[in-house]
Amino acid sequence: MANILSRSMAKSPWIVHVNCNSCNGCDIELLACLTPLYDAERFGVINIGSPKQADIMVVTGSVNSKNVDMLKNIYNQIPDPKAVVAIGACGTTGGIFYNCYNVIGGVDKVVPVDVNVPGCCPRPEAIMDGILQAAAIVEEKRKNKVKGVNL
């Protein structure tokens, strides 16, 4: 019984999609994952809008001073256990905006990131692989009772 309980965490990853500063290329590829061609729903992935109901926060784009509070707010609202996936070059390191005066940087400067999916923009298959790896990480966190950081 405990086995099926812990397996369920990895088999039902619900994502909340946060767009900071992205050019929308990664967003389009992420939403393409939900289309019939790539079909993320067969792994149980649902793009749930409410952070209170999500497990994985998928962040596209880099962070600047206007959206840093928003990002922290949404991260705090996600119940434990949770994982963060940073999509694209801008999400992982800041991309072409690296070290710019108006950009704080990649997502990992603000929230603890579990999976980075590089690319500009990464293919839907790569994004799905990242989300599923994050789902396995969420299951590990649940087993080990790892709580998220309170930002």
Added chain:
Amino acid sequence: MTKTIITVLITLLVSPILGCFLTGVDRKFTANLQSRKGPRLRQPLYDFLKLLGKENIAVHKYQNVYMLFYLVFIILSVVMFVLGMDLLMIIFVFTIANIALIVGAMTTGSPFARIGAQREIMAMLAYEPILIFYAVITFMMTGSFKISQLYKLDKPLIVYAPLLFISMLFVMSIKFKKSPFDFSTSHHGHQELVKGITTEYSGPTLAMYELAHWYEAILLLGFMFVFMAYNGIPALYIELGVIIETLSFIFVIVLDNITARITWQWMIKLSYTLLSSLAVINIFVIYFLKLGIKQ
């Protein structure tokens, strides 16, 4: 007495399993209509178990009590339905469950939940008259509101009430919160006002909502099953009932996939012009042709 207790226990245990299976079939069938593979049939079970293992973040603790009320009253109406009790009382208990959901959403203070709750009130305004007409037709045919009396009719109820059946199909769509009537909240995979009335629920409370949805699926399909109730051999009317349940469920899913969301004004207009008139015409036909029981 023991037969009642055994029936109640079997209902309590089997309904969520059937409901989970139906929800899985729903998602798989929707996926096939959209030419994609879709999740496994037991995906709703995985969702439910996952939600049980999550932290419960609530705006304040009383909102979870309202979700518990919703679950308890839905279970109560399913049990009352299976025992063949008074249809009017079942409708009242069902309404209380929905009110608990609405009030719970209102207490959170979230604007999404508040608008979702107001829209759910509009949805209740749209489908409650049809349920009352259903009870009225039951009374006209059998002289009592009890569902168990419907099994004494000489022909299946749908022969006497085909127009009510059409209205009930739309009530199914409103209650399942599927397109075109999914504007208070939307079922999985879709968003409306973020998540409408269920926006501020998380973790085990959301698992309660899922469980209540499974029980509610059984109750709603039960309303359709009863359209085939009559005085015949149980094997025959059970088979016909299951067929009509399947056809109604397929109708709801296909309607979900071919329509877009509509506004509450359109829904109220549809209900108070088309659906209510169908039901009222049916009542008049039964009255003037004296098809009902002799009073």
